[in-house]
Amino acid sequence: MQEFRETQAIARRRVLARRGGVQSEAGEWRGLPVFVKTLLTGDPEAALRFDHEGRIAGSLTHPLIVPLLARSPNQLIFPFVEGGTLRERVEGGPLPLPEALEVACGVLEAAEYLHAQGVTHHDLKPENVLLVKGRERSECVRLIDFGMSHSRALPLDVHDGTRMGTPHFMAPEQFRGVRGDPRSDLYSAAVLLFDCLCGFPPYEDALGWLVGLRGDRAPLPGPPALHPILCAALSRDPEDRPASAAEMRAALMEVARELECRCP
Structure with missing residues (x-):
């Protein structure tokens, strides 16, 4: 991962989105197709959050995580991944069980690496899981977006005490402002798997569930x-969830073997 002081020339730029003072683009950089995030605002807090994301993304090296190629105070450059998001795939209808298990195993494999590095993703959702064209099994998964992540290696957590996250996919303790617990990612991975199998997350009234007012969950798919794994991982209390991403992945792999599904 390279660091540079000035914004690099991006050719063939195509704006994809603008949100929170950050512009996302597809383009070409040094002959490579890339995905670029550019900070558009001078707000100091936005700059801190942008730097936070760049520092975490730049510290990670794993085949199932999209790497950061280069960074500056105002720009993050990633390789462009051909394919689409898991959200786009799920919008076409629920995934067959073998495919859903493959995706979940891939997400958990990436999460296992993150947790070993002292990083909790805190925003595992279908929009942040890319499915690579032409790849099979969990190799198709690529994890992105560390804007909400927590890292024990950083002296300052710019999101400390906040309720940042996506309600349908965030763990109850995360909603309370608890950060840095890897078991929050296991909850989100379980919601991802539920969503893959049903086409919708387990709690229709996500905020009601998070604040403890509602507990009516859709039937387990x-x-x-598979139900004991899902039920445990979706527990309100982190202590009742699997102890680690490795443990949860191993349990899913065992189910896949029993059902003769592929899940590496």
């Missing part, structure tokens, strides 16, 4: 062998 998939075969009965």
